[in-house]
Each structure stands twice: as structure tokens, then as C-alpha cells.
Amino acid sequence: MRIDLAGKTALVTGSTQGIGLAIATTLADAGARVAVNGRNPETVSSVVAALQEENPDRNLVPAPGDVLAATGDVDILVNNLGIFGATPALDISDDEWRRYFDVNVLAAVRLIRATLPGMTERGWGRVLDIASDSAVVIPAEMIHYGMSKTALLAVSRGFAKEAAGTGVTVNSVLAGPTHTGGVEDFVYSLVDPELPWEEAQREFMRVHRPHSLLQRLIEPEEIANMVAYLASPLASATTGAAVRVDGGYIDAIVP
Numbered sequence: 001m002r003i004d005l006a007g008k009t010a011l012v013t014g015s016t017q018g019i020g021l022a023i024a025t026t027l028a029d030a031g032a033r034v035a036v037n038g039r040n041p042e043t044v045s046s047v048v049a050a051l052q053e054e055n056p057d058r059n060l061v062p063a064p065g066d067v068l069a070a071t072g073d074v075d076i077l078v079n080n081l082g083i084f085g086a087t088p089a090l091d092i093s094d095d096e097w098r099r100y101f102d103v104n105v106l107a108a109v110r111l112i113r114a115t116l117p118g119m120t121e122r123g124w125g126r127v128l129d130i131a132s133d134s135a136v137v138i139p140a141e142m143i144h145y146g147m148s149k150t151a152l153l154a155v156s157r158g159f160a161k162e163a164a165g166t167g168v169t170v171n172s173v174l175a176g177p178t179h180t181g182g183v184e185d186f187v188y189s190l191v192d193p194e195l196p197w198e199e200a201q202r203e204f205m206r207v208h209r210p211h212s213l214l215q216r217l218i219e220p221e222e223i224a225n226m227v228a229y230l231a232s233p234l235a236s237a238t239t240g241a242a243v244r245v246d247g248g249y250i251d252a253i254v255p
Contacts, residue, residue, distance in 0.1 A: 176246030213248025
């Protein structure tokens with residue numbers, strides 16, 4: 001199978017690093033015009049320049065701030081932006097509950113509301129919400145994060161119904177524990193910070209994510225490969241789904 005996204009415009013939120021950067025790179029390499037998004041305009045411009053220097057054929061647009069003004073019509077929306085962190089359950093304040101919901105859920109809802117009408121009018125589109133295994137297996141050390149990702153699954157399913165019969169698909173991706181810079185910091189907050197990275201990763205998976213069948217952190221490119229498929233015409237019959245790229249972490253037969 002060949003994934004061809006030529007002629008499509010994609011917006012990937014939170015795409016200057018980690019999973020978002022891998023998704024933006026993979027979509028661009030499949031031929032899409034990709035809007036790279038982040039809070040800092042200088043960082044966004046630097047990332048775009050580096051990606052284009054690596055491969056001048058990539059069609060990339062810097063999109064900090066008002067992302068839709070910079071992007072124009074969006075054919076593929078990837079809601080990747082998210083925050084996470086470990087906090088004891090009884091110490092999570094009302095403000096933190098609201099902040100996690102606002103960033104991890106409402107930011108996605110707002111962009112779907114803004115882009116879905118255009119997709120349905122054109123008769124083709126893809127909305128992909130990057131969720132997490134934590135949506136199903138709520139981590140005791142960050143239940144506010146888990147709550148927000150559970151809500152995102154409901155958002156995806158609901159908007160898939162809104163888009164029924166239009167040629168637009170809406171799905172969520174259940175990403176498992178993934179190797180990013182932020183996750184390295186998170187791992188070291190839970191295991192001995194003096195351990196070398198490979199040992200720290202194994203200890204984290206053994207103690208805090210023991211159900212993983214992969215028994216290692218997932219690489220961002222592995223998430224991006226699934227997103228690229230779901231964003232393509234090849235996935236035209238997949239909608240309203242929560243698709244797992246979790247390394248077998250979620251202990252269930254049916255997604």
C-alpha cells in the first residue's frame with residue numbers, strides 16, 4: 001500500500017516536538033501540505049526550517065497563534081496538543097482539573113467545530129484525536145490526564161456521528177507509553193534519576209506500565225505511521241473508532 005496525501009492540507013497541533021513532530025513529518029513525506037503548530041513562533045519557524053533542510057520536497061507551513069488563518073482550508077486535522085504530569089489524586093485542584101480539560105479536550109473541540117463544516121462541504125476530510133492508553137487504564141498518578149483522554153474518546157465518537165455519510169471520518173488514536181523528551185522527564189520523576197536511560201525505561205515499564213506486551217516505550221514514528229494511514233483515503237471505512245497503537249498495554253480483546 002502506498003499512502004498518498006498529495007493535494008491535502010493537514011494541521012497538526014503541538015507539532016514542534018515528540019509525537020506531533022513525528023506526525024507532521026510523516027504526513028509531509030506522504031505529500032501533504034502540513035501546518036506545524038506551537039506556542040512560540042520562533043520555535044515553529046526553526047522546526048519548519050530544519051524539516052525543510054532535511055527534505056526540501058516537504059511542503060510545510062508555520063502556524064503558531066491563529067492556526068486557521070495561517071493554514072487555510074484543512075483537510076486533515078490532527079488534535080495532538082496535550083499536557084500531562086503526575087499529581088497525587090487528592091492534591092489535584094479545581095484549577096488543574098479545568099486546565100487539563102480545557103487544553104486536552106476543549107482545544108480539540110474548538111478546532112473540530114471550525115474545520116468540520118468545510119470538510120463536509122467538500123465531501124472529504126479526516127479528524128484524528130490523539131488520545132492515550134490512559135483513557136482506558138486510568139493511571140493512579142495522573143487521573144486528571146486520564147479523565148481528559150477518556151473525554152476525548154467521547155468527543156471523537158460524537159463528531160463521527162455528526163459527520164455520518166459525508167465522506168469525512170473522525171477517529172481517535174490510543175497511543176501507548178511513548179518515548180519523547182517530556183516522557184523521559186516523567187519517567188525520571190518516578191524512578192531513580194541516577195539510572196541510565198535504558199535501565200530507567202525498563203524499570204518504569206516494569207513497575208508503572210507492567211501490562212505492556214511490547215515491554216518498551218513506543219517510538220513517535222510508530223504512532224505517526226498509524227495516523228498517516230487513518231488520514232489517507234485507504235482508511236475510508238474506519239470512523240468513530242478508537243484505534244490502538246499501545247504496544248498491547250490495554251488488556252482487552254476488542255478495542
